[in-house]
Amino acid sequence: MLLATTLAAQEWQELKSEHFMLYFLSDENKEFSRGVLNKAEKDYNRIASDLGYSRNSNFWTWDNRVKIFVYPDHETYLKESGQPEWSEGMANYKNKSILSYSGSSNFLVSVLPHEMTHLIFRDFIGIRRKVPLWLDEGIAQWEEEAKRQIIKKTSKACFSRGTLFSIKDLMELDIHLIDKSNKIHLRGTSLGGEGGFLIIDGKSLxxxxxxxxxxxxxxxxxxxxxxxxxxxxxxxxxxRDLEGALSAAYPAQIHNIQELEAQWIEYLKEE
Ligand SMILES: [Zn+2]
Known part of the structure; x- marks a missing residue:
């Protein structure tokens, strides 16, 4: 267990709400922790209802409440979580916990709703089932409410520059295999455009x-x-495979990847 190391000797203090148990170490972090708990409940209600999860929401109450650990500072958080330097927070699927540190503003606005969405979605899908990565990451980002305008603006701009991939390429790309420091990648078809190759660095990809x-x-x-x-x-x-799932969920509108792509392009073209 993560806490079995340097912090084991210290006393974790506990705050509880309907769906969360929050742990923090020092009284100085109490106010921040209360703010986190408040925001967590608000985000939970919004995200659960967006994902149609509210009917089964007992899953997250009582002994199944999600645990949030608020470390006293960034350094301690990094040491205890083993995350890379840029990390502001993380979710652990196995013990349904979210980790961050006191004072992180990015945690409240972005990491908390993002990681919570991964946990809710994971519960919904089941721990063993494979979810398409684009869908898992797409939902988690969409639920960072503050990011929606940026997502819309940036995706439209990328589309008009011809730098979005076709849906087929998006689905086939295994992003975990991309080395961000690599300078060159070859790309397949651009969305709504011609097939071809483009030189792009790993980070942009x-x-x-x-x-x-x-x-x-x-x-x-x-x-x-x-x-x-x-x-x-x-x-x-x-x-179901992707096209089967589309036809079942959108019987009157979308039956295959081509139709999905055509409608999404229309959406991207709107002002
Ligand atoms: Zn994510």
């Missing part, structure tokens, strides 16, 4: 992947509503 994933989720939710979106996720969870 990862950035575009994330923006594009979030935009595609945003399109499905904004254009066709959360209920259909939840149905789409449920179909994937139950083992």
């Amino acid at each position: 990862v950035d575009i992947y994330y923006i594009e994933s979030a935009s595609l989720v945003g399109f499905l939710i904004e254009r066709h509503g959360t209920e259909n979106f939840t149905e789409f996720c449920r179909q994937l969870r139950d083992g």
Whole structure:
């Protein structure tokens, strides 16, 4: 267990709410911790209802509450979590916990809703089932509410520059294999454009992947509503392939990847 190291000797103090148990170490961090707990409940209600999760929400109460650990500072957080230097927080799926540190503003606005969405979505899908990465990361970013305008603006700008990938390429790209420091990558088809090759550095490729994933989720939710979106996720969870899940969730509108792509392009073209 993470806490078995240097902090074991210290007393964790506990705060509880309906869906969360929050742990912090020093009285100085109490006010920040209360703010985190408040924000966590608000985010939970919004995200759970967006994902159609509220009907099963007992899953996160009582002994199943998610644990949030607030470390006293960034350095201690990094040491205890083993995360890279830039990390502001993380989620651990196995013991349903979220880790961060006192004073992190990025944690409240971005990391907390993002990681919570991964946990809720993981519960919904089931721990063993594979979820398409674009969908998992797309939802988590869309639920960072403050980021939505940036997602829209950036995805539209990338689209008009011709730097978005086709949906097929998006689905086939394994982003974990991309080395961000690599200078050259070859790309397949650009969205709505011609097939071809482009030289792009690893970091831009990862950035575009994330923006594009979030935009595609945003399109499905904004254009066709959360209920259909939840149905789409449920179909994937139950083992349908992408086109099967699309046809089942959007029977009157989307039947295959070509139709999905055409409608998403229309959405990207709107002012
Ligand atoms: Zn994520």
